[in-house]
Amino acid sequence: MAHFLTRVVALCASSLRILLLLSFVFIRICQYACSRVLRTNRRKSVSGETVLITGASRGIGRCLALEFAKHGVSTIVLWGRDEEKLSSVKMEVEETGKARCHSYRCDVGDREQVYRTIQKVQEDVGRITILVNNAGVVHGGALLATDDDKIEDTLRVNTLSHFWTTKSVLPSMLANGRGHVVGIASTLGLFALPGVPDYVTSKFSVVGFYESLAAELRAQDRWDVGVTCVCPGHTTTDMFKDLTTRPLSLTPQQVAEQTVEAVKNNQPRVILPRVMHLTWVLNSWLPSSWMRTVLYVTGAMEDMENFCAKR
Numbered sequence: 489m490a491h492f493l494t495r496v497v498a499l500c501a502s503s504l505r506i507l508l509l510l511s512f513v514f515i516r517i518c519q520y521a522c523s524r525v526l527r528t529n530r531r532k533s534v535s536g537e538t539v540l541i542t543g544a545s546r547g548i549g550r551c552l553a554l555e556f557a558k559h560g561v562s563t564i565v566l567w568g569r570d571e572e573k574l575s576s577v578k579m580e581v582e583e584t585g586k587a588r589c590h591s592y593r594c595d596v597g598d599r600e601q602v603y604r605t606i607q608k609v610q611e612d613v614g615r616i617t618i619l620v621n622n623a624g625v626v627h628g629g630a631l632l633a634t635d636d637d638k639i640e641d642t643l644r645v646n647t648l649s650h651f652w653t654t655k656s657v658l659p660s661m662l663a664n665g666r667g668h669v670v671g672i673a674s675t676l677g678l679f680a681l682p683g684v685p686d687y688v689t690s691k692f693s694v695v696g697f698y699e700s701l702a703a704e705l706r707a708q709d710r711w712d713v714g715v716t717c718v719c720p721g722h723t724t725t726d727m728f729k730d731l732t733t734r735p736l737s738l739t740p741q742q743v744a745e746q747t748v749e750a751v752k753n754n755q756p757r758v759i760l761p762r763v764m765h766l767t768w769v770l771n772s773w774l775p776s777s778w779m780r781t782v783l784y785v786t787g788a789m790e791d792m793e794n795f796c797a798k799r
């Protein structure tokens with residue numbers, strides 16, 4: 489009898505959650521439709537801004553630099569470790585004839601280097617008005633098979649760097665009443681796949697960082713500094729090149745376009761592709777076995793295991 493009652497209560501709880509979820513989706517759709525019809529989302533221009541992009545020597549960072557140039561920013565500052573690749577991206581930006589471009593070698597995993605390089609940038613170029621924290625690494629490997637040094641490296645580059653760069657540029661943004669901080673997180677900051685525990689942890693932390701940054705600014709009634717956290721799914725760059733490409737995989741160009749669009753719309757969170765919103769909902773609202781089934785059935789679980797096996 490007790491077992492039967494427990495099952496009934498569990499079923500009622502699940503149904504209630506699904507009902508709440510459907511109402512939430514309905515409200516969100518209405519809210520979106522209203523904002524499109526009434527155009528309440530005020531768009532801002534990025535023209536004349538000075539953008540700093542970390543991890544700009546290739547992949548998403550490179551596309552971001554070219555995309556921001558297309559949208560009329562006046563100056564782009566590129567950071568990375570590979571100076572040859574940085575120079576080549578700098579040339580590509582300059583060839584567009586749309587923005588000035590500077591590049592600096594900086595290992596964002598090294599706090600003192602970040603502080604020194606920011607200071608140099610501010611002396612050479614002036615104040616940064618849009619910061620894009622994009623640099624990232626993945627080592628790959630199950631928890632017990634991953635070296636401690638690699639775990640620390642992932643957290644330093646993927647997460648802690650956002651603290652150091654943001655602490656460096658936020659004071660001037662606040663003093664001037666204008667700015668935007670963007671973080672490139674991941675859908676792996678919303679749900680986990682096996683085999684990359686340090687990467688997943690770093691990305692969940694990045695999502696938390698932007699939530700708390702926005703909360704802190706809004707609590708002080710500061711709406712003049714925008715905060716955007718971008719969570720892309722698998723993107724066809726060097727980073728996850730050993731992962732099976734699927735129809736839902738993104739190109740770095742798509743991620744860059746949606747990121748600039750989100751800055752212009754002052755959007756706090758972007759999940760790409762849009763259908764990935766469902767995974768966030770699944771993961772946070774429904775029993776964990778549902779998400780595991782989706783990951784299993786779609787082959788996502790196996791893809792990541794194969795990716796790790798190639799490392």
Ligand SMILES: NC(=O)C1=CN([C@@H]2O[C@H](COP(=O)(O)OP(=O)(O)OC[C@H]3O[C@@H](n4cnc5c(N)ncnc54)[C@H](OP(=O)(O)O)[C@@H]3O)[C@@H](O)[C@H]2O)C=CC1
Binds near residue numbers: 546567568595721728
């Ligand atoms: N590819 C994907 O499937 C997805 C990627 N992302 C995220 O997008 C961001 C960009 O990734 P993506 O373009 O795909 O990756 P790439 O590997 O193509 O590029 C990574 C960039 O980060 C830079 N970087 C790495 N380590 C450091 C470091 N210690 N200091 C400074 N720069 C560093 C690299 O520059 P250099 O080698 O010159 O130092 C490079 O420019 C990352 O944060 C990643 O986690 C999110 C979702 C999906």
Ligand SMILES: CC1=C(/C=C/C(C)=C/C=C/C(C)=C/C=O)C(C)(C)CCC1
Binds near residue numbers: 675676736
């Ligand atoms: C969950 C899920 C999928 C796979 C997602 C994957 C494989 C994401 C990988 C993300 C990466 C590599 C992020 C890096 O930061 C599919 C198959 C699209 C179908 C819908 C549900």
